Amino acid sequence: MAFYRGRPDLLTTVEWFWVDDATESIPWAHQFGSRVYELDGAEGPEEALGERYTPRPWRGGQKPCPTPAGGLCGTEEQWGNGLTAADAVNATHPGTSVPVCCDGPLVGSCGGLAIGRAGFGACHMQSTYDSYRPFASGIPVVVNQPCQFVEDLFRGRGTSPNNTVAWTHYIDVAEADDVIDGMTRTAMVNTLNYFDGDEVRIPSGGSTIYVVVWVTLCDSEGTTVKRVYLMRS
Amino acid sequence: MPIKVIFYYNQYRQGFSETYYHSSGDPVAFVKALPATFLNSMTSFRSPTTQLWAIRGSLTTTPRKSYLRIIRGKYAGAVLGAAADLPDVVSTDAVCRLSSQGGATRRVFLRGLRDEWVTRDAFGNDQLNAPMQQALNNYITQIKEQGFSIRKSQVPPDGGLIWWQATLLAPHAGNALWTDITIPVNPGVVVNQQVRFVGINKRDLPYWPRVATVVSQEGGPPWKMTIPYRLNWTTYGPINMRVTLATPALEAIETLEFERYSERRSGRPFGSLRGRSRGVSTLRG
Numbered sequence: 423m424a425f426y427r428g429r430p431d432l433l434t435t436v437e438w439f440w441v442d443d444a445t446e447s448i449p450w451a452h453q454f455g456s457r458v459y460e461l462d463g464a465e466g467p468e469e470a471l472g473e474r475y476t477p478r479p480w481r482g483g484q485k486p487c488p489t490p491a492g493g494l495c496g497t498e499e500q501w502g503n504g505l506t507a508a509d510a511v512n513a514t515h516p517g518t519s520v521p522v523c524c525d526g527p528l529v530g531s532c533g534g535l536a537i538g539r540a541g542f543g544a545c546h547m548q549s550t551y552d553s554y555r556p557f558a559s560g561i562p563v564v565v566n567q568p569c570q571f572v573e574d575l576f577r578g579r580g581t582s583p584n585n586t587v588a589w590t591h592y593i594d595v596a597e598a599d600d601v602i603d604g605m606t607r608t609a610m611v612n613t614l615n616y617f618d619g620d621e622v623r624i625p626s627g628g629s630t631i632y633v634v635v636w637v638t639l640c641d642s643e644g645t646t647v648k649r650v651y652l653m654r655s
Numbered sequence: 656m657p658i659k660v661i662f663y664y665n666q667y668r669q670g671f672s673e674t675y676y677h678s679s680g681d682p683v684a685f686v687k688a689l690p691a692t693f694l695n696s697m698t699s700f701r702s703p704t705t706q707l708w709a710i711r712g713s714l715t716t717t718p719r720k721s722y723l724r725i726i727r728g729k730y731a732g733a734v735l736g737a738a739a740d741l742p743d744v745v746s747t748d749a750v751c752r753l754s755s756q757g758g759a760t761r762r763v764f765l766r767g768l769r770d771e772w773v774t775r776d777a778f779g780n781d782q783l784n785a786p787m788q789q790a791l792n793n794y795i796t797q798i799k800e801q802g803f804s805i806r807k808s809q810v811p812p813d814g815g816l817i818w819w820q821a822t823l824l825a826p827h828a829g830n831a832l833w834t835d836i837t838i839p840v841n842p843g844v845v846v847n848q849q850v851r852f853v854g855i856n857k858r859d860l861p862y863w864p865r866v867a868t869v870v871s872q873e874g875g876p877p878w879k880m881t882i883p884y885r886l887n888w889t890t891y892g893p894i895n896m897r898v899t900l901a902t903p904a905l906e907a908i909e910t911l912e913f914e915r916y917s918e919r920r921s922g923r924p925f926g927s928l929r930g931r932s933r934g935v936s937t938l939r940g
Contacts, residue, residue: 443727447709451683451720455713469717474832502720645887 423454423473427504430470440483445491452501471504488531490524547571550626551593553601557618557633563600566626569593570647578651589635589651593624601650603637622652631655656680657905658712660803662697665708665728666742666767673763675803676905682712683722689801694730696797700790701732702742705767715903732769739786741770748917749773751791753798755906759807764917773916781915788913795911804905808851808866817842818853818899823892824860827881833870834884836898837877844869844880844900851901859891860884866901 426432438456453472495512496505512521520531549571553564571593578589595601604617619634632652640649658680662673679685689710698707706728713721734740748764772787783791819838827833844850848869855863863884871881880898 447723447725451712451714451722453718453720455721455723469719471718 424471425454425505427471427506429507433474436473437486438483439485439489441485441489442491445489446494448501449494450498450501453504454501488529490520490531493521493524495521495523549593549624551595552623552626553634554621554623555602557604557621559621563620567595567599569595569624569650571624574651578653587653590654591624591632591652593622593650593652594640594647595650597639597646597648599648601634601637601648603634603651605636621655622650657715657804657806658682658685659715659806660686661711661713662707663709663711664698664701664705664767666702666705670708671766673765675798675908676715676806677801677803678905679712679802680714682714682720686710686712686722686724691730693797693801694726696790696793698730699733700765700769700772700787700794701767702769703732703734703740704742706731732767739769739771743768743770743773746918747773749787749791750914750917752912752914753795753805753908754910754912755805755807756909757807757906759805759906761805761807762914775916783913791911791913795908798908798911802907804907806903806905808849808901808903818897821894821896821898822877823890824886824888824894824896825890826886827871832883832885833881834886835873835879835881836896837879837892838875838898839877841875841878842880842898842900844872846870846872849901849903850880850882850898852896852898854894854896856894856896859888860886 423434423436424430424432425434453469455473457473500509512523514521515524518529518531547570549569550566551564551569551571552562552566554561555563572591574592575587575590578587601620601622603619605619606615606617607613608615616635619637622632622634624630624632631654633655634650635653636651638649638651639646641647657676657678660675660677660682662675664671664673677685694707698705707726707730708728709723709725711721711723713719732740746766747768748766749768751763751765753761753763768787772784774782774784774787776782819840819842821836821838823837825835825837827835846869849866850869851866852863855865857863864882867882867884869880870883873879873881
């Protein structure tokens with residue numbers, strides 16, 4: 423989703439889901455709705471604002487977390503013509519990412535400021551990676567393969583008071599790439615035991631090291647990829 | 656700048672929608688101003704369990720701003736009595752044909768009906784009973800009064816149907832979400848025109864649009880036109896795909912003709928990417 427006026431390069435990942443019946447709607451016309459409802463049988467050109475053209479994987483629409491049902495954030499100008507980098511950033515309810523202009527529920531709510539997730543100067547980039555097994559062994563398993571590198575500290579972080587971090591970044595790599603995590607499970611126990619997975623260096627040949635936390639297959643814009651969650655080492 | 660108006664209905668937490676077009680250029684003002692008389696006419700022939708839940712108005716050209724008016728069941732089928740109020744048990748649609756003065760037609764599938772009003776004669780022919788007929792008369796009167804239109808595709812746009820053979824598909828340089836379509840002759844298509852396709856291999860090209868807007872073009876030979884589609888092939892060809900121009904236009908709805916009842920589920924559930932997505936719009940004569 424492009425939220426920023428004149429900055430089509432600043433994109434924010436959005437997740438669509440069904441809201442409660444009582445949820446308020448935006449009282450103005452805007453371009454930040456799902457393009458599923460705007461196709462008219464034809465995919466039009468991408469616009470300066472709004473959802474980018476991508477295949478839309480369907481996942482059922484369940485709410486990923488409690489969501490605020492009321493409160494109006496933003497102005498008619500911002501909804502109609504997009505945000506600018508100079509716009510003031512809303513304060514958030516303490517200990518949450520929910521702006522104060524939104525009502526509760528607050529505990530466990532997700533979402534938040536578009537500016538925070540768009541991350542001026544951060545987030546998505548095409549890169550390359552190497553992987554080594556086991557961690558710090560120096561034995562390469564994958565060398566100089568392409569990846570989509572994403573900063574993801576916001577979702578991977580813990581919440582107060584623990585503030586633990588589960589992952590800091592992830593990369594999407596080809597489904598066939600050989601990258602594994604080190605998670606195990608003890609029989610009859612429904613928790614996972616953490617152990618270092620492969621060592622990953624991004625970009626390929628670089629000195630920045632990450633440890634593989636978790637590996638899963640997922641659908642990314644219509645293509646099956648291997649998503650490798652990483653913690654900066 | 657025409658707008659698309661979608662009416663969202665709710666029946667027992669199941670959703671369906673109906674889409675119409677209007678020449679108004681302001682989705683907010685238009686949707687807000689739809690009168691109660693009209694909204695009642697959209698629901699009166701349906702079961703009381705069928706509620707008009709929301710109306711969405713969207714500009715159909717850039718910038719495609721939209722506005723959603725949530726009604727939350729204020730308008731629903733009138734309560735007439737126990738038997739007449741029973742919701743339809745097999746999701747039967749009243750299949751109707753909307754026509755414009757210019758001869759464009761479009762089928763609408765009216766859902767959420769009253770079970771008692773869905774009738775069939777002794778020979779198995781679907782029949783409109785008197786209250787259903789009166790309700791549909793009221794519905795089309797209001798549709799006309801509000802000035803709703805059919806959106807038809809002008810085929811052919813210039814009096815002669817010209818199909819161009821596409822020979823190769825390839826990702827657009829610099830934008831992997833676009834696809835270049837190579838054509839050996841000059842199609843004369845410019846950016847923002849719409850094109851229609853036949854001969855799509857749905858297995859190899861999933862979700863290839865039936866109609867798409869040209870977002871870039873390149874002179875030839877060979878000539879190229881580009882549409883928004885993420886191609887999962889390095890190149891794809893030779894192909895048996897043909898392309899022609901498709902020019903959308905609005906024509907005011909003039910008449911409604913009841914065709915039959917259909918027991919197939921039709922219409923697209925909210926957000927579903929599969930299944931029936933729209934009525935068919937054609938030009939007759």
